[in-house]
Structure formats: structure tokens, C-alpha cells
Amino acid sequence: MKVIGEKVLVIVDKPTTSTQNIGGFVYTAGAGVDYEVAHVISVGEKVDSVNPGDTIYIYKGSGKMFNHEEKEYRTITLNEIIVVI
Numbered sequence: 697m698k699v700i701g702e703k704v705l706v707i708v709d710k711p712t713t714s715t716q717n718i719g720g721f722v723y724t725a726g727a728g729v730d731y732e733v734a735h736v737i738s739v740g741e742k743v744d745s746v747n748p749g750d751t752i753y754i755y756k757g758s759g760k761m762f763n764h765e766e767k768e769y770r771t772i773t774l775n776e777i778i779v780v781i
């Protein structure tokens with residue numbers, strides 16, 4: 697798949713939830729997190745700051761979601777990217 701312009705096509709990792717008991721306090725991984733981990737699939741011709749194959753953090757719920765061949769994709773813009781890992 698190819699995106700155009702300033703769009704970035706990503707697949708978002710499914711959030712995992714696990715609990716950990718530390719000193720009597722129970723912590724839930726993923727609780728209160730405002731970002732998601734995504735993998736870049738394709739970038740538009742105006743995008744030069746990320747590349748296909750990069751792993752990025754994006755704001756939770758950002759972008760437009762669609763399904764293709766039983767996979768869930770999102771198109772996002774550069775301002776929805778927090779950091780490239």
C-alpha cells in the first residue's frame with residue numbers, strides 16, 4: 697500500500713495489560729498511558745522524518761483507522777507522532 701502527501705500508514709500494537717504487585721501496590725501496565733506503539737508501513741512523498749520499518753509512539757486514538765485484508769491500519773499525520781524509536 698502507498699499513501700500520498702504528508703500521511704504515514706501504520707499498524708498499531710494491541711495494548712497489553714498485566715498487573716504487578718510491588719510492595720503491596722498493584723500496578724497495571726498500560727493504565728493511564730497516553731500513547732500507543734505503532735510500526736510504520738508506508739510514508740507519503742512529502743514525509744522524510746520517518747521511514748517504513750520504523751517503530752514510533754503516537755498519541756492514543758490518533759489517525760483514521762481502516763481494515764484491509766483482515767488487518768487494521770491507521771493513517772496519521774506527522775504532528776501525531778511523539779517519537780521515533
